[in-house]
Structure formats: C-alpha cells, structure tokens
Amino acid sequence: MEIRESILEAAHTLFHKYGIRSVSMDDIARELTISKKTIYQYFKDKDDLVYTVTKISMDMERREMEDIEKSSVDAIDELAKISICMRKNLKDINPSLLFDLKKYHKKAWDQWLTFKNEFIKNNIVENLNKGIRKGFYRKEIDVEALAIFRVEQVQMTFDDGLYPSDKFELSELQMQLFDHFVYGILTDEGRDLYKEYQDKLHKIN
Template structure:
C-alpha cells in the first residue's frame, strides 16, 4: 500500500468511527504518524479525501457482496451472509456519517445516493425475485417496491432526528430493521431455513 492509499484508508477508518465533521486533517495526520503537509502533497482538501474514502468503502462493499451473491446456493443463504456482513460493517460505525455527508460533502453524498439507488437496490430486488421463484419468499410481494423500502430503511437508521443515538444503538437498530424485513417476506418454509442459516452464522461467530 503506497502513501496515497494509506491516507485514504486511514481517513476512512476515522470517518467510520467518529463521523466526518469531527475528523480534521490534523487528526488524519496524527492517526497515520505523518505531517499534514504530506497529506496536502497528494490531496487538495478534505472534500477530496472524503469522496475517495467513500469510493474505497463502496468498492470494498461491492466486492464483498458480489462474492456473497456468487457463492450462495439460494436467496436465503444470501440473506444470512448479508446479515453477517452487516454485523461487521456496522460495528463501531458512527451514525452521524451520512448526515455529515449530506450536509457538508454534496459530491460524496451524490456518490452514496447513486450507489444506494442503483447497486444496493438492484441487489436486493434480484434477491427478492430469486426467493419468490425458489418458494422461500411470499409470491405476492412486489420485489421492486420492497427493494426501495429496504434501502431507505438502511438510511433511516442513520437519521438521529428519528432515532437519537442516546436512545438507540445504531448497529442493533440496523439488525432490527433487517430482521423485520426478512420476516415480512419469507414463507413458513423460508423462515425455517433462514433461522437455520442464522443460527449457524451466529454459532460460527461465537
């Protein structure tokens, strides 16, 4: 990993944990044990670092989730693996992250919105269509409508005006929404298999 990549990876780590607004260029320099001057040799400002950090995060997520969808034998195995990825991705994530993006970094916010409304939404819709065909999801569901609902649920959990962080644990909230979504779409056969996958995943983590 070269110095440019280290700066972006280090900044992404700080943004994930503390949010974006509260992390300064000085914080990034200290975290990486380099001078702020060194950062400015490669990047013109914080906006550029935020956008590249977000791109890194989205690229990693896409690679991870593409692997999940490629290797899963059925729609429910996909969901159980997605749940595992979520528990990892949302661990220690600061819920102010998306608010900071939207308010202070419009270019990065536009990138996130495009990723959410295209890649994530399409993956969810594909999973729903697959699950209906396999008989694990209720045949009367509308895959496109529910895919849109699901991606908005993810974003809603970041909204501290609706779910204040002093009242709700962000990771637990995301998993609660996910669990509620799954149980709204599965058939009895699907619920039985999903519970089996979930227990296997939780057992492997402990």
C-alpha cells in the same frame, strides 16, 4: 503509494469512529505522525479525501456483496450471510457519518445515493425475485416497492432525529429492521430455512 494508502486507511477509521465533520486534516496527520502538507500532496482538500474514502468503501462493499451472492446456495442463504456481514461492518460506525456526508460533501453524497439506488436496490430486487421463484418469499409481494423501502430503511437509521444515538445503538437497530424486513417477506418454508442458515452461520462466526 504506501503513504497515500496509509492516509486513506487512517481517514476511513477516523471518519467511521468520530464522523466526518469532527475529523480535521490535522487529526489525520497527527494520527499518522506526518505533516498536513504531506496529505495535500495526495489530496486536493478534505472534500477530495472524503470522496476517495467513500468510493473505496463503496467498491469494497460491492465486492463483498458480489462474493456473497456467488457463494450462496440460494436467496435465503444470501440473506443469512448478509445479516452477518452487516453486523460486522456496522460495528463502531458513528451515526453522524451519512448526515455529515449529505450536508458537507455533496460529491461523495451523490456517489452514495447512486450506489444505494442502483447497486444495493438492484441486488435486493434480484434476491427477492430468486426467493419468490423458489417459494421462499411470498409471491404477492411488490418487489420494486419493497426494494425501495429496504434501501431507505437502511439510510433512515442514521437520522438522529428519528433514532437518537444516545437511545439507539446503530448496528443493533439495523439488525432489528433487517429482521423485521426479512420475516415480512418469508413463507413458512423460507422462515424455517432462514433460521437453519442463521444457526449455522452464528456457530461459525
């Protein structure tokens, strides 16, 4: 099991840094100073490895988001914590990651779509409804429409045709769009509270 975990950890690191297509099974074996044959004892092929790495990443993100929700005082506190979490998780991710997933690894891509369209979207819907009830978000917003917009907004930053990687830095771009989304839904009260929470979190982090 230790070897399997090491393979998954190395694959995750290399995929995030260089993209999926450009990383071969030989690269992963070289990184761990093991034979490629050893990798195939645990994973049928690269597609199997990519799927497993993607599943683990989704599970980790799900737990992270659930922990944030449980530890948050309110919807605004949750947003502020998500912004910190996003900046940390997106650091050094290769923008080609989702493109490679979509083009070359359908099973893993379908897993990402399910995660995005169900868990992430539902999480946004819940947050929006909580914020509206407290008067932090504008009551006239269409929750379903904005939740769909937000999940698609996250994905489109990985599109090199829209945001060339030589011109846009992925984590900064994501934060720009996140802030644009957040400030578009806040009431005056919500805006003041969001800034207060952000200032506190930035001092800690």
